[in-house]
Amino acid sequence: MGGKREKKVIGNYDSEKNNDVVNNNVVKGVKHPLNNSWSFWMFTNKKSVWEENLIKLTTFDTVEDYWSLYHHMKCPSGLDLGQEYAIFKDDIRPMWEDKANKFGGRWVINLEKTQNSDLDAVWLYVVLLLIGNNFENSDAICGAVVNIRQKSKIGIWISDSRNKKAIDEIGRKLKFNLSLQSKINFHAHNSNKNIFTL
Numbered sequence: 001m002g003g004k005r006e007k008k009v010i011g012n013y014d015s016e017k018n019n020d021v022v023n024n025n026v027v028k029g030v031k032h033p034l035n036n037s038w039s040f041w042m043f044t045n046k047k048s049v050w051e052e053n054l055i056k057l058t059t060f061d062t063v064e065d066y067w068s069l070y071h072h073m074k075c076p077s078g079l080d081l082g083q084e085y086a087i088f089k090d091d092i093r094p095m096w097e098d099k100a101n102k103f104g105g106r107w108v109i110n111l112e113k114t115q116n117s118d119l120d121a122v123w124l125y126v127v128l129l130l131i132g133n134n135f136e137n138s139d140a141i142c143g144a145v146v147n148i149r150q151k152s153k154i155g156i157w158i159s160d161s162r163n164k165k166a167i168d169e170i171g172r173k174l175k176f177n178l179s180l181q182s183k184i185n186f187h188a189h190n191s192n193k194n195i196f197t198l
């Protein structure tokens, strides 16, 4: 008491260099970094050339910035028929042609149009699983897309459709964590044939 103030160092954070600190080791004003930076994309469905419908909305790389976006963005059920959201890592574009997707494929979760609350919840949990780096093979994940259709679907895009181990682990974790009752299918971007079903 009254003596020299104890210097508090939390991780790489030095309280004497920053006044934002500090109750119970909680550092105020410091955001929690994600393993990757991610971008949200919107597919507007207004133009006849497919690629021209893609708009990059924003990029984020912290937990706090994600939740701030979540509270300001419409849920997928608020989009029009034919529109889409996509979330992709770093500089990967949400299209087959991107070098990261060229040899890839996707797990597809099918959802009924009437299940709008499911659609929003499943999309939220998919996004959280991805940005939270929750898979052993998170490196193999490129991103995810939610397609608003009569029967909407969510696709989790994986970089290599030959990487059986990663595809299997990611598929099983999706099914378990999202408590999915119906079957999910994996197919390569260049084929409609299901390679795996869980």
Ligand code: MGP
Pocket (backbone or CB within 6 Å): 050, 051, 094, 095, 096, 097, 147, 149
């Ligand atoms: P879709 O949006 O993935 O499926 O692809 P949708 O609308 O549910 O229809 P279905 O055919 O799967 O039942 C619809 C169409 O959009 C494709 O046939 C392509 O013409 C175009 N398209 C979709 N994607 C993801 C791409 C892409 O990555 N690149 C290009 N060039 N066209 C794409």
